[in-house]
Amino acid sequence: MKIAPSIGDLLADGCDSISQQGCCRNDAKEKCGLFGIFGHPGAVEKCYFGLHALQHRGQESAGIAISDGQTLFCRTGMGLVGDVFPSKVLRPLSGMGQTAIGHVRYSTSGSSRLENAQPILAEYSQGQIAVAHNGNLINALLLRDEYEGHGHIFQGTNDSEIIIHLLAKPTHIAKPDPMAHVLGHLQGAFSLLFLLPDRIVAARDAHGIRPLCIGQMAKGSYIVASETCALDINDAEFIREVAPGEIVTIDKNGLHSRFFDGPNTTVPAHCIFEQIYFADPSSTIFGQNVHQVRCEMGRQLAREAPVDADIVTPVPNCARCAAGGYAEQSGVSYARGFTVSHYAGRSFIEPEQPTRDLAVKMKLNVIKEVVRGKRLIVIEDSIVRGTTTRGKMGALKRAGAKEIHLRVASPPIRFPCFYGIDFPSREELIANKRTVEEIRDYLEIDSLQYLSLDGMLSCVKNPPDHYCSACFSGKYPIPVDEAVSKYAFERYQKRLFE
Ligand code: SF4
Numbered sequence: 411m412k413i414a415p416s417i418g419d420l421l422a423d424g425c426d427s428i429s430q431q432g433c434c435r436n437d438a439k440e441k442c443g444l445f446g447i448f449g450h451p452g453a454v455e456k457c458y459f460g461l462h463a464l465q466h467r468g469q470e471s472a473g474i475a476i477s478d479g480q481t482l483f484c485r486t487g488m489g490l491v492g493d494v495f496p497s498k499v500l501r502p503l504s505g506m507g508q509t510a511i512g513h514v515r516y517s518t519s520g521s522s523r524l525e526n527a528q529p530i531l532a533e534y535s536q537g538q539i540a541v542a543h544n545g546n547l548i549n550a551l552l553l554r555d556e557y558e559g560h561g562h563i564f565q566g567t568n569d570s571e572i573i574i575h576l577l578a579k580p581t582h583i584a585k586p587d588p589m590a591h592v593l594g595h596l597q598g599a600f601s602l603l604f605l606l607p608d609r610i611v612a613a614r615d616a617h618g619i620r621p622l623c624i625g626q627m628a629k630g631s632y633i634v635a636s637e638t639c640a641l642d643i644n645d646a647e648f649i650r651e652v653a654p655g656e657i658v659t660i661d662k663n664g665l666h667s668r669f670f671d672g673p674n675t676t677v678p679a680h681c682i683f684e685q686i687y688f689a690d691p692s693s694t695i696f697g698q699n700v701h702q703v704r705c706e707m708g709r710q711l712a713r714e715a716p717v718d719a720d721i722v723t724p725v726p727n728c729a730r731c732a733a734g735g736y737a738e739q740s741g742v743s744y745a746r747g748f749t750v751s752h753y754a755g756r757s758f759i760e761p762e763q764p765t766r767d768l769a770v771k772m773k774l775n776v777i778k779e780v781v782r783g784k785r786l787i788v789i790e791d792s793i794v795r796g797t798t799t800r801g802k803m804g805a806l807k808r809a810g811a812k813e814i815h816l817r818v819a820s821p822p823i824r825f826p827c828f829y830g831i832d833f834p835s836r837e838e839l840i841a842n843k844r845t846v847e848e849i850r851d852y853l854e855i856d857s858l859q860y861l862s863l864d865g866m867l868s869c870v871k872n873p874p875d876h877y878c879s880a881c882f883s884g885k886y887p888i889p890v891d892e893a894v895s896k897y898a899f900e901r902y903q904k905r906l907f908e
Pocket residue numbers: 619680681682683684826827828829830831878879880881882
């Protein structure tokens with residue numbers, strides 16, 4: 411089997427130069443966005459727009475794989491969608507096919523390399539295939555070690571490439587349904603898109619941890635995307651979510667569904683953090699609009715943690731919805747205390763801490779005239795390390811805030827995520843070893859309260875046990891071995907690149 415060179419190799423215009431530095435360290439947990447479109451003459455442009463709408467899910471690399479009905483082509487590069495696909499690149503790709511899948515990627519610092527950009531295009535005994543993955547496979551290292559032991563060669567250090575090797579295994583090809591068989595081997599979180607010359611295949615892990623939805627453009631033309639915001643930008647009509655454990659094939663005969671697990675044999679474990687932070691407020695995921703869920707979390711926070719103050723102000727951008735809910739419930743006026751630059755990246759998904767700090771400084775400015783002399787209720791969506799929150803609180807103080815009462819619209823994050831969101835290690839999570847009072851002290855603010863776990867889960871409509879909230883509770887819906895799952899891949903990467 412060979413991994414095909416991307417169009418990026420053929421049309422290199424410099425957007426992939428970062429990868430040439432060859433730096434690779436730390437873990438490979440990722441949080442990504444998927445977009446696929448079948449049977450549309452403007453497939454490539456639609457894919458470009460869809461990836462733009464999903465840019466918040468990953469800013470390190472982007473890629474589009476295209477089918478002309480017989481052959482697959484792929485272009486990947488480092489950077490934002492607009493960097494990887496400037497008009498001079500997008501234009502020649504536009505006429506290449508009516509079916510495409512695309513990917514935006516976020517990883518931790520270690521794996522921000524072109525080799526890990528997706529879609530991954532490969533050629534094996536059954537022909538060409540491209541894959542795009544959102545989530546994290548917790549058994550990827552074990553599988554990879556096993557396959558390397560049989561002489562398999564891998565191009566990157568991501569957990570997604572193993573899927574193609576599994577598909578290419580002769581004993582798997584001999585199964586009645588090789589795709590279902592292979593998906594049954596995977597453990598962890600995966601929303602997947604596969605592109606083959608004549609079809610797209612979409613699949614979602616049995617717990618439905620990451621979102622994936624289906625929309626329709628016109629008769630015979632379908633979209634599959636991580637979030638509904640990518641349907642909206644293309645004026646597509648939402649049909650339904652891909653169900654947990656489901657495989658949906660889209661070809662010239664329409665949609666075809668089958669299950670590799672279930673249906674309804676596994677209790678869902680939708681990632682609650684998608685609702686808190688990651689998904690776009692305009693999107694509907696897990697059956698609920700994200701903005702409305704965040705507003706309700708703000709209302710619930712006001713019920714649980716009232717305080718006498720002059721104004722409610724959000725830390726932009728994610729806490730805006732929750733702050734609106736808090737203000738509405740509490741009756742305290744809402745005011746904008748920060749301005750935000752739209753030209754700086756999201757700090758949480760910047761891979762390096764110094765870069766992240768700089769990104770915060772470049773991104774946020776306090777409106778002194780609003781906060782000076784005021785007792786503030788500041789709303790945050792979540793606190794991870796606490797370092798950037800401390801910086802924001804300090805900025806409010808320097809601007810003359812009289813009191814700062816921080817209210818967080820989620821519980822304390824005490825445990826790492828193994829299913830595709832890059833929280834740091836336990837030790838780096840500020841709430842892991844500190845009490846709320848100790849965190850308040852560290853942040854140098856007047857009071858601090860978090861939303862309770864039960865309160866958070868009361869804001870979503872599915873049963874509480876249908877969500878993963880392991881980063882708050884430590885109750886992982888799929889058993890993980892931290893020593894192996896979280897850090898072994900890091901050691902593996904060091905072995906490869908040190
Ligand atoms: S551990 Fe947290 S971030 Fe990870 S899937 Fe569960 S809820 Fe989401």
